[in-house]
Amino acid sequence: MQIKVTFYGPLKRYAQEDGLAVELPAGVKVSDLLDHFGVEDRIYIVILVNNGRVDEEEALKEGDEVKILSPIGGGGS
Amino acid sequence: MVNDFRLVRPKTLPEALGLLDEFGQEIEPVAGGTDLLVKLEDGRIRPSQVMDLSALNELKQIRLVGEDLHLGALVTHTAVLESPLTRTEAPLLVMGCRTVGSTQIRNMGTLGGNLATASPAGDSIPALVALEAKVVLASKKGERTLPVEDFLVGPGKTERRREELIKEIILPCAREGEKGFYNKLGQRNALAISIANVAVWVRLGERKNTLSRVRIAFGALAPTVKRGRMVEDALTDRELDEASLKGITQLAWKEVAPITDIRASAQYRRDMAIALLYQSLYHILFLS
Amino acid sequence: MTEFKWVGKVVPRVDGVEKATGRLRYLTDVGLPGLLHGRIKRSQYPHALIKGIDTSRAEALPGVVKVLTHKDVPGVNGFGIIVPDQPVFCREKVRYIGDAVAGVVAEDPAVAEAALDLIEVEYEPQPVVDDAEKAMTSDSPRVHEKGNIHQEVHVRHGDVEAGFAQADLIIENVYKTPRQMHTFLETEGGLAFYDEEGLLNVWVGSQYPQRDQLQIARVLGLNPRKIRVVSSPTGGGFGGKDEITIQTQLALMAFVTKRPVKLWLSREESVISGWKRHPMTLYYRTGFKRDGSLVANEIKIIGDTGAYASLGGPVVSLAVESSCGPYRIPHVKIDGFCVYTNNGVAGAFRGFGVPQSTFAMETQLEIAREKLVLDPIEIRKKNVLRRGDIAPLGHTMTASVGILNTLERAEKSDLWCQREKLKSQTPFPWKKRGVGVAIALQGTGLGVGIPDYGAAIVELTEEGQFIVRIGSPEIGQGNMTAYAITAAEALGCDLALIKVVTGDTRNSPDSGTSTASRSAYTGGNAILDAVAKLKPKLLAVAGEMLGVDRAGLRLAGNRIVSPQGRGITLAELGRYLREKGLEAGARGNFVWPTADVQIPGAEGLPHLVYTYVTQMALVEVDTLTGKVELREAATALDAGRVLNRQGLEGQAEGGMVMGAGYALMEDIIIEKGYFKTMNLSTYIIPTSLDLPERHQVELVEVLEESGPYGAKGAGEAVMVPISPAITSAIHDAVGVRLKEMPAAAERVYQGLRGEEHGQ
Structure with a gap:
């Protein structure tokens, strides 16, 4: 199945391209996708699937859009 | 952090004085506690005994005695503001007490405590000095009376001996033809420690725009609240207008010996002695 | 002009009565049986090398349960939203007077306090870097090995010299701004403990529980799912509780002792250790x-x-x-x-x-x-600027101006x-x-650069209430009330039927920080998305229950009514959904639009x-x-x-x-x-x-x-x-x-x- 992946901020080192199409076997989880890219820091990252936050155990399905970022945003109040 | 201590709570003045006589070196008297609690909290003092004076109702009275007003040491700043006696007989003291801390602090803090703490910036003290008030100190052996001005020795230092308590403060009642003004400059309008302040008491002269007696006390401008006798003399018995007032008040510069601290520089404080004095006299002469 | 029932109207704050009466309990007000008390030993110098830390005398003090140093940090000894450059407990160097060198956990706050004085730290003071401009020069002592310039930003748009050539008047000045403090009423603090499920709970006033969860996890080397962070209500933030304050030290104290621990900074400690506005x-x-x-x-x-x-x-x-x-x-x-x-x-x-x-x-x-x-x-x-203009940085002002x-x-x-x-x-x-x-x-x-996302869950209870769950905590800014208004307007129900839950990693979805003037906008959009998914489902089920077509049904007050005047209460609907095992809630997501x-x-x-x-x-x-x-x-x-x-x-x-x-x-x-x-x-x-x-x-x-x-x-x-x-x-x-x-x-x-x- 095909899913689209975008890395943001410092994590762009894993893939520069926005919306990179990746072929993965059916039934994989987010953790498999992270393995695929060799993502080292599995703690301080945020994963959005179709714009909703999920964790590593989330199962992926055909056509999912995955965004992987560090939670580095901030601001005043 | 506050240390453990023994708390004693005498019911009468003789009982309190007896305790002081016995334990004077290690006992810390507390009235409103507004200064003591801060010192306890940050560990600046670690007393073994604290004597709570709050049960000594005899020291909470405001009384007229002849031409004088007697204020017990435990009279709170709020009591000064609310008493009809002080309002008519000691309006200058009322003005000073109004600027002490916040409502909560005025409710707890006492005249005696403010004097005992002897902060150069204490807001009730300049009025007492300008009014030539006296302080009565009591010990088991008896009483003695000192002018408030002489009672104050330095920042946090007074003539009070360890075995003595401040019993009361005596000041002359206000009379016809007398006026006063208290002028405080702080970093804000409430809950502020004075950068500089001045209390002015005058007796108006018979001729317009003259003063037959002047007494000035500067606060936060020297190690203790300080009388400004040179400038008092220069203001006495001469016709004053805005220009001469401007000129004479410049003398205030020589009366004070301020320090630089977090709130202001010494130079600025010196200049404020002049500015605050000028404004006070302007209020007295031309605005009231 | 659209007619609104709740939007823009004067309504009571949903947390107003509790706050005004003092009944509300902040997280620093919460106690637990057997609670231990934590204290932090802070640096003695603004800049110094640490030559040795001796905790033996402190450990020997009766009532001390544990003394913690850098040696006790199982994961990354650092926190920081962007780079984790601030040590949980300093190892080789202190860089400011508020730096944490050790922590004490004791049975009693006074014992913890006393133990701080018994921790012996040997320092080698370094020259103090106290002026940012001087710090930029090459001969300045270094606060960090990589140099004193943490980040540079350079914007060029147009041709500035050509611009000045056209100018009739050129004004040149230098400005300086002060170091402002947030001065929130509730100083930094909270408690940490293990719950019955074995989760490490960290209940701390903060502006973003989900990110705290990740920062704590990084320090403890734990799976974030083993940690629950609760950070609502918070007694004021203003940005000062956006970053980690005491969370990592507090979490470590409970992690190591396996007992509930409270850590709450005094005002003085808050002043010296906490964040400030950049001068x-x-x-x-x-x-x-x-x-x-x-x-x-x-x-x-x-x-x-x-x-x-x-x-x-x-x-x-x-x-x-x-x-x-x-x-x-x-x-x-x-x-x-x-x-x-x-x-x-x-x-x-x-x-x-x-x-x-x-x-x-x-x-x-x-x-x-x-x-x-x-x-x-x-x-x-x-x-x-007007809409459609090119802003000085070069982007187009496409949104409302x-x-x-x-x-x-x-x-x-x-x-x-x-x-x-x-x-x-x-x-x-x-x-x-x-x-x-x-x-x-x-x-x-x-x-732009990083997706700014929000999420909300809206669900109907058996009592006929709607629960709105959004992670961004209530820090006094009033986002709970804004969320309740948005949800009530979108659902068409009474405001009183909305219950808002914020600031809890277990009970509210990650919706980003309560910062950057974003929480009402982001959370509000996520609510609208959730309601757009939930409401048709609810009306369809209500139609089934009433045996009428859902098309004419609408939500009014606490009921769903048909044009003929038939209706059911939301409580009836909620119970029905529960009995039939049907989903009674929906999740909404939102990602911000970004500039070009x-x-x-x-x-x-x-x-x-x-x-x-x-x-x-x-x-x-x-x-x-x-x-x-x-x-x-x-x-x-x-x-x-x-x-x-x-x-x-x-x-x-x-x-x-x-x-x-x-x-x-x-x-x-x-x-x-x-x-x-x-x-x-x-x-x-x-x-x-x-x-x-x-x-x-x-x-x-x-x-x-x-x-x-x-x-x-x-x-x-x-x-x-x-x-x-x-x-x-x-x-x-x-x-x-x-x-x-x-x-x-x-x-x-x-x-x-x-x-x-x-x-």
């Missing part, structure tokens, strides 16, 4: 045409971020973004530097870099206006219309009055959606003492659609007060790395007696299509332009032009005497 030095060279139009701006901004990065980089970036104000300037060259020193730590603070550069830019404009003899409103109208509307509204305020009369009403000959106006824009949300250009090297720049504000001040200056009093203020705010009217007015009032404090008195003074202002007796904030009795607040609703019902953010912009409005008013009153804040009496007095500003 900045701002160099401005600004070119104007004779008619007042802006042609060029060359700017250098240096922000003192103190010992650790936190959000210092983005703060300086936002100062850069807003350095040209809400104006069209075709030619700009802007450089920003975020610099390490040993001066405490600086981080996020309401306004986030914008108050500093707005003070400088608005003062530049005022100086030019005076020289060109132009009206303060007219020169601004001539230059302000209401700055002109706020100027037009403010111009009609009583303060402005009556200004000559108000100025003439001075009580004493030595008092002079003046008025000032200033404007600002504040980006809302996190900008990204500024290289500046994460988060530029923003797309901005809030706009005009503020005015009437001040009274004592010409003999220099003392300034704010007599009257006016605010005209474009935050898009007003969701919660009282809440927005409250934000405008609170923001004005915070900006007035910044302008007039607030400054944490640090000398050679040591704090001179340690508590609230020396750090001066305004009291009610220092504030005007009248503050006219005008809400200008320029609708933002991307926002919930057209709303934008409001929390920050409202504190920004009041500061330069006040300093301009001082100039109007007495001719003293301040280029350094705060306008403390002594500084103004020196200006009156014609001396150099500052001490």
